Amino acid sequence: xxxxxxxxxxxxxxxxxxxxxxxxxxxxxxxxxxxxxxxxxxxxxxxxxxxxxxxxxxxxxxxxxxxxxxxxxxxxxxxxxxxxxxxxxxxxxxxxxxxxxxxxxxxxxxxxxxxxxxxxxxxxxxxxxxxxxxxxxxxxxxxxxxxxxxxxxxxxxxxxxxxxxxxxxxxxxxxxxxxxxxxxxxxxxxxxxxxxxxxxx
Amino acid sequence: xxxxxxxxxxxxxxxxxxxxxxxxxxxxxxxxxxxxxxxxxxxxxxxxxxxxxxxxxxxxxxxxxxxxxxxxxxxxxxxxxxxxxxxxxxxxxxxxxxxxxxxxxxxxxxxxxxxxxxxxxxxxxxxxxxxxxxxxxxxxxxxxxxxxxxxxxxxxxxxxxxxxxxxxxxxxxxxxxxxxxxxxxxxxxxxxxxxxxxxxx
DNA sequence: GTGTTATACTTAACAGTGTTAAGTTAAATG
DNA sequence: CATTTAACTTAACACTGTTAAGTATAACAC
Numbered sequence: 001x002x003x004x005x006x007x008x009x010x011x012x013x014x015x016x017x018x019x020x021x022x023x024x025x026x027x028x029x030x031x032x033x034x035x036x037x038x039x040x041x042x043x044x045x046x047x048x049x050x051x052x053x054x055x056x057x058x059x060x061x062x063x064x065x066x067x068x069x070x071x072x073x074x075x076x077x078x079x080x081x082x083x084x085x086x087x088x089x090x091x092x093x094x095x096x097x098x099x100x101x102x103x104x105x106x107x108x109x110x111x112x113x114x115x116x117x118x119x120x121x122x123x124x125x126x127x128x129x130x131x132x133x134x135x136x137x138x139x140x141x142x143x144x145x146x147x148x149x150x151x152x153x154x155x156x157x158x159x160x161x162x163x164x165x166x167x168x169x170x171x172x173x174x175x176x177x178x179x180x181x182x183x184x185x186x187x188x189x190x191x192x193x194x195x196x197x198x199x200x201x
Numbered sequence: 202x203x204x205x206x207x208x209x210x211x212x213x214x215x216x217x218x219x220x221x222x223x224x225x226x227x228x229x230x231x232x233x234x235x236x237x238x239x240x241x242x243x244x245x246x247x248x249x250x251x252x253x254x255x256x257x258x259x260x261x262x263x264x265x266x267x268x269x270x271x272x273x274x275x276x277x278x279x280x281x282x283x284x285x286x287x288x289x290x291x292x293x294x295x296x297x298x299x300x301x302x303x304x305x306x307x308x309x310x311x312x313x314x315x316x317x318x319x320x321x322x323x324x325x326x327x328x329x330x331x332x333x334x335x336x337x338x339x340x341x342x343x344x345x346x347x348x349x350x351x352x353x354x355x356x357x358x359x360x361x362x363x364x365x366x367x368x369x370x371x372x373x374x375x376x377x378x379x380x381x382x383x384x385x386x387x388x389x390x391x392x393x394x395x396x397x398x399x400x401x402x
Numbered sequence: 403g404t405g406t407t408a409t410a411c412t413t414a415a416c417a418g419t420g421t422t423a424a425g426t427t428a429a430a431t432g
Numbered sequence: 433c434a435t436t437t438a439a440c441t442t443a444a445c446a447c448t449g450t451t452a453a454g455t456a457t458a459a460c461a462c
Contacts, residue, residue, distance in 0.1 A: 004430095007438085014439095032233075032319075035419060046441050048422080057420065113314055116376040157383040157391050160373070164392050168369020172361075175317035182358040190358050191365050198399030208409085208459095236448060247412050249451080258449065 015053045017043050023064045026106045031061060062115075065107040069129040072100045076136055086143040087196060093140060094166050094192040097133075101170035108170065137163060150199045158199060165195040216254045218244050224265045228307040232262060232315050259320045266312040270330035273301050277337055287344035288397060294341060295367050295393040302371035310375065313368065338364060351400045359400060366396040 021042045025034040036057060040047040054060040075096050083089040101108040111130055141159045144150040150158060169191045173184065181187055222243045226235040237258060241248040255261040280297055284290040302309035312331075342360045345351040351359060370392045374385065382388055 011439090030318075036421085037419080047420090048442085049440060051421075052439075109314075109318075113310075113372065113376055153391065154383070156381070157388060160370075160383060160388055161392050161395050164369035164373055164388075165366055165396070166369070167373055168365035168367070169361075171314065171372060172365055172368055175314060180357075182355070182361060187358060187361055187365075190354065191362050194362050194396060194399035195366070196399070198395035198397070205459095212410090237450085238448085248449090249413085250411060252450075253410075 011053075014043075014045075014049075018050055018053055018060070019063060019067065022060050023067075026061065026064060027104060031106050031110070061106070061110055065110050066129060068100075068104045068107045069111060069133065072097070073129060073132055073136070075100065076133070080136075080140075086140060086147060087149055090140045090144060090162070091192055091196065093137070094162065094195075095188060097166050098170045098173075098188050098192075102173055105174040109174065112167065113171070134159070134163065144199075148201065151201050153199075161199065162195060165191050212254075215244075215246075219251055219254055219261070220264055220268070223261050224268070224308075227262065227265060227311055232311065232319070262311070262316055263320055266308075266316045267330055269305065269308040269312045270334060272305075273298070274330060274334050274337065276301055277334070281337070281341075287341060287348060288350055291341045291345060291363070292393055292397065294338070295363065295396075296389060298367050299371045299374075299389050299393075303374060306375040309371065314372070335360065335364070345400070349402065352402050354400075362400065363396060366392050 018039065022034070022039050025039060025042065036050055037047045039060075040050060050060065054063065076093055079092055079096055080089060083092060138155060138159045141150070141162060142155045145152065145155055145158060169188060172179070173181065173187075182190070219240065223235070223240050226240060226243065237251055238248045240261075241251060251261065255264065276297055277294055280293055281290060284293060339356060339360045342351070342363060343356045346353060346356060346359065370389055373380070374382065374388070383391070
């Protein structure tokens with residue numbers, strides 16, 4: 001019974017191949033500037049083959065995005081294990097969050113800006129990766145409050161403030177790459193540090 | 202010599218008509234889903250006529266956004282006249298900024314998220330309205346630093362931190378209307394206050 | 403008033419897009 | 433060996449932004 005399994009393996013491989021090609025093109029040239037034909041030509045298949053593996057172009061981007069969000073979650077959870085001080089963990093997590101957004105701007109914008117626009121009704125879907133990322137942030141903030149490092153404001157608000165800050169700087173850096181920003185890392189650090197300082201007792 | 206003036210007036214009128222039609226369609230259906238043909242049909246001209254008034258679709262979007270920014274700038278400058286305390290002015294301006302975004306969410310996204318995506322290379326151009334808005338913010342922050350209320354970090358960075366915060370919370374509130382946010386005004390105030398506190402000495 | 407020029411707009415077309423229906427080819431099954 | 437099934441391709445549709453060429457009308461000079 002090895003034949004069916006080989007076939008399934010090959011299908012999975014091609015799916016992954018499409019996904020990788022799409023990611024590379026999306027990241028380098030931007031979602032709008034990448035056509036299905038371009039992706040197809042990169043993997044040396046006809047354009048219509050893609051539709052045997054993905055519903056449409058949005059679904060393809062969706063899948064690319066889900067992959068990278070899982071990466072973000074991995075990165076963050078790895079980080080958590082190595083750091084004890086909750087403030088330091090929050091700082092590093094914030095930085096990792098922004099850097100992820102800058103590394104995969106298309107994915108970031110799709111998930112946190114574009115998808116909500118077309119998928120109204122739910123903020124972050126139940127059980128979605130996006131929700132898990134916010135859960136992670138909440139846990140961290142919660143620890144800072146518990147240890148009385150942060151002011152005793154409610155956890156939800158505090159988490160949302162933190163999210164606003166990193167979300168804001170991420171999008172500004174993505175959307176206005178030619179604005180005369182302060183040196184990028186300095187800006188990110190200052191945003192995170194300022195917010196943390198402001199949240200302290 | 203009234204003929205030339207009448208002609209000029211008519212040209213201006215048609216330009217404005219195109220602009221209004223474009224704004225309405227962009228806001229209601231989203232930039233990508235609006236074609237030049239759709240705009241043209243709305244104003245009952247041929248599609249190519251638009252190109253006599255605007256370089257291309259991006260330029261049209263640009264002009265729509267410029268209008269939006271002028272409105273924002275007006276709102277802000279009205280505010281400035283009434284307040285003396287620079288921190289209070291900054292707080293109120295931040296709030297006004299966010300509220301402007303929430304009142305015209307589609308316009309805000311068009312200007313600060315969608316346009317940069319399609320009109321690359323725009324830092325904030327010399328003399329542009331966007332630059333004036335940031336100048337406004339800079340002046341305010343500068344005063345806070347001069348009066349030694351804020352830490353002596355450079356003005357640019359400080360301004361950018363402030364912008365990140367308000368931009369972030371504005372977009373989150375727009376894009377995830379069904380997320381279990383803290384009460385809206387409380388969240389906005391906390392974001393602004395936290396950032397201001399973090400910037401203080 | 404007539405001929406010419408400039409202005410404002412339109413028609414037709416190009417090269418590209420996402421997507422689908424129908425067709426092909428080769429492998430697996432009975 | 434015949435038939436069915438799966439994987440992939442070809443051709444086409446209805447769109448997109450944009451441009452070059454054409455047209456009709458209004459303004460101007462004489």
